[in-house]
Amino acid sequence: MKFEPEIKSAITNALQKLYSITASPDEIKLDETKKDFEGDVTFVVFPFTKSSKKSPEQTATEIGEYLKANCSIVSGFNVVKGFLNISISDTFWKNFFANASGLQELFLDLKKTYSSPGHLMVEYSSPNTNKPLHLGHMRNILLGYSVAEILLAVGHKVEKVNLVNDRGIHICKSMLAWKKYGHGETPQSSHTKGDHLVGKYYVEYDKRFKEEVAHFVNKGMTKEEAEKQAPIAKEIQEMLLKWEAGDKDTMELWTMMNGWVYEGFDTTYNKLAVDFDKVYYESQTYLLGKKIVESGLNQGAFFRKEDGSIWIDLTDVGLDQKVLMRADGTSVYITQDLGTASLRFEDYAGLQQLIYVVGNEQEYHFKVLKEIFKKLGRPWANGLFHLSYGMVDLPSGKMKSREGTVVDADDLIREIDEEAEMTTKALGKLDNYDSDEAKKLYHTIGMGALKYFILKVDPKKKMLFNPAESIDLNGNTGPFIQYTYARIRSVIRKGEAVFGDEVENLLPVADRKYTGEGHEDNGQQSLVLSLQPETISEYKNIIKTLYRYPAAVKEAAESFSPALVAAYVYDLAKSFNHFYHDNVIVDAASKETSLYRLQIASLTSEVIKECLRLLGIEAPERM
RNA sequence: GGUCCCGUAGCUCAGCUGGAUAGAGCACAAGUUUUCUAAACUUGCGGCCAUUGGUUCGAAUCCAAUCGGGAUCACCA
Numbered sequence: 001m002k003f004e005p006e007i008k009s010a011i012t013n014a015l016q017k018l019y020s021i022t023a024s025p026d027e028i029k030l031d032e033t034k035k036d037f038e039g040d041v042t043f044v045v046f047p048f049t050k051s052s053k054k055s056p057e058q059t060a061t062e063i064g065e066y067l068k069a070n071c072s073i074v075s076g077f078n079v080v081k082g083f084l085n086i087s088i089s090d091t092f093w094k095n096f097f098a099n100a101s102g103l104q105e106l107f108l109d110l111k112k113t114y115s116s117p118g119h120l121m122v123e124y125s126s127p128n129t130n131k132p133l134h135l136g137h138m139r140n141i142l143l144g145y146s147v148a149e150i151l152l153a154v155g156h157k158v159e160k161v162n163l164v165n166d167r168g169i170h171i172c173k174s175m176l177a178w179k180k181y182g183h184g185e186t187p188q189s190s191h192t193k194g195d196h197l198v199g200k201y202y203v204e205y206d207k208r209f210k211e212e213v214a215h216f217v218n219k220g221m222t223k224e225e226a227e228k229q230a231p232i233a234k235e236i237q238e239m240l241l242k243w244e245a246g247d248k249d250t251m252e253l254w255t256m257m258n259g260w261v262y263e264g265f266d267t268t269y270n271k272l273a274v275d276f277d278k279v280y281y282e283s284q285t286y287l288l289g290k291k292i293v294e295s296g297l298n299q300g301a302f303f304r305k306e307d308g309s310i311w312i313d314l315t316d317v318g319l320d321q322k323v324l325m326r327a328d329g330t331s332v333y334i335t336q337d338l339g340t341a342s343l344r345f346e347d348y349a350g351l352q353q354l355i356y357v358v359g360n361e362q363e364y365h366f367k368v369l370k371e372i373f374k375k376l377g378r379p380w381a382n383g384l385f386h387l388s389y390g391m392v393d394l395p396s397g398k399m400k401s402r403e404g405t406v407v408d409a410d411d412l413i414r415e416i417d418e419e420a421e422m423t424t425k426a427l428g429k430l431d432n433y434d435s436d437e438a439k440k441l442y443h444t445i446g447m448g449a450l451k452y453f454i455l456k457v458d459p460k461k462k463m464l465f466n467p468a469e470s471i472d473l474n475g476n477t478g479p480f481i482q483y484t485y486a487r488i489r490s491v492i493r494k495g496e497a498v499f500g501d502e503v504e505n506l507l508p509v510a511d512r513k514y515t516g517e518g519h520e521d522n523g524q525q526s527l528v529l530s531l532q533p534e535t536i537s538e539y540k541n542i543i544k545t546l547y548r549y550p551a552a553v554k555e556a557a558e559s560f561s562p563a564l565v566a567a568y569v570y571d572l573a574k575s576f577n578h579f580y581h582d583n584v585i586v587d588a589a590s591k592e593t594s595l596y597r598l599q600i601a602s603l604t605s606e607v608i609k610e611c612l613r614l615l616g617i618e619a620p621e622r623m
Numbered sequence: 624g625g626u627c628c629c630g631u632a633g634c635u636c637a638g639c640u641g642g643a644u645a646g647a648g649c650a651c652a653a654g655u656u657u658u659c660u661a662a663a664c665u666u667g668c669g670g671c672c673a674u675u676g677g678u679u680c681g682a683a684u685c686c687a688a689u690c691g692g693g694a695u696c697a698c699c700a
Contacts, residue, residue: 029640029642031642034643034644036643036644037643042642042643044642044643046642046680046681047680049680050680056680080643081643082642082643082680082681083642083643128700165700168699168700169699169700170699170700307698309698318625318626319626319696320696323697323698325698326698327698328698330698332697332698332699332700333699333700334700336700359694360627360628360694360695361694361695362695362700363626363627363628363694363695364626364627364694364695364696365695365700388628390628390629390693390694391693391694393693398693423662424662427660427661427662429660429662445662456636456637457635457636457637458636458637460628460629461628461629461636462628462629462693462694463635463636464634464635464636466634466635469634469635469649472635472648472649473662474648474649474662474663475647475648475649475662476635476636476637476647476648476649477648477662479662480648480662480663482662483660483662483663484662484663486660486662487659487660487662487663490659490660491659491660492659493659494659495659498659563636563637567637567647570647570648571647574647577663577664578664580659580663580664581655581663581664581665582664584658584659585659586659587658587659601659622660623660623662
């Protein structure tokens, strides 16, 4: 299945035998041969020329000759300076392809990547219930979902969780504003999506607050003073205390308004086609957080200041002193995170890693969180991992929800769908689709564009989104890859029409159903072994690209980077398009050739489909 | 001020566990369809990899400094 281990061990032997150099196969580094040179893998001999006491060229040549003589999968080599370019035999590639097609469970199903898979939790989305989701959340949600799917694909046990920030001062703001100025408005009465309605009152609060502050400043107060004296700010503090005390009216208001928000969020999550195994609510974990703070205080890990607030001193690990609980006993952000993390490790015994998909602006917070648990001696403290991603910037700069410069998630989804619709209609390939089918397809394409656009960027890096330019549908985009898939499916349908059952028997892969549980085995056997072509030169590029698939997904899993899957599947689509351009598939010179090419097309389509699925993108049958 | 991240083509991004002539897409210019979907394919144009110094056989990649941009250091979340 893999040539690397064999080559590496052969090189190890060569070094030992030729130069008495002892190296372990792990120390041998192989690179993919650059496309300008002949060969498949390259071994750089420079590091070994000191010990070999020969020139780079001579060393490379001698090793190359050893490999050719002693390693059956090496068919040839060439030497450029200290670069030994090794050619892998056609037989290897033919066998690889035959096995990849016939033994999908070893290739398409990557669940056996690790001998002992992990048990991981991925937290993503994590919205506040005071405003609708925006572009920043979308990066979070798409990233979290995709990372979770990738980890699942390589065999880990994964819990996808959401953490709803449903309590705290910020939530009280929209509640207070609605109470004071809302006149009983509801999502039904104003035909507004619930999260948008609540968001409107969050903005309203901020507006009134600023007015009051400005009023006091005009009277000669400093800004800080005015912010403390503003009546509405005092009302907020009172409301939070009432909430924590379980005041009946406050709780009812809170329950009602949060209900509106959840309904709105669910609509958006459905449009994005993401899901969660479990939802945590901070209102249900902050009390546990307080308990942890109190017991930490008793343990002596924390200390109390004169005003009654509780702190931790992290100066010994290079951080600052951090407040863990306010003087009035109400919890702060980190208090509830303490409770939530603890609860999760209680809920899931054996959980090894808790991956927080949270923006890089909170790096400090998560360092503190981890240090606190270390100080408390929690055995799982090192399993906390902050998957820190970069902010989404607009051409005008940072998105600010209070300044109205956010790109709303629902608006964006609608606009992209419309864009996809316009383009699709302009191409006019879907005459026989009814309106429901067509609408579904527009959404599939729109989401393909949006998700790919966001996920192809390295998570760690900040990214720029220009709403005015919308999103491309050509080039390195989701629809490009979806199109490649649709075109392959079209060819396969033609192949089935021409060759009938023979194609169906040839294509066991295409009939496999992907489910969350794994692949169903339909028991069909591949016939491809009897169809091996004389030469595979015209197939080599696509076969080599297919070969990289398991490694690409594994690397994406290890670096938590869907961008690597995106880059891989783009490469694969390009390779296939090249192949498609140069080779007639169904009407080839011989039936055997057609069937072989159909098999290549089929395997490619399956890998594309699976990669897209890992990115949360659907692969349409036509477009 | 302390800590952290970033700086690659006009634009958006790859490449960064050191390796050959730094890659894609968009944009721009030219071409490809009697043949399986042209949302495709081919070709061209475009680069002191922020700057300077160091490490070495070799640096976009590692180290240091400088310049430029961003984040964070809240009894906000």
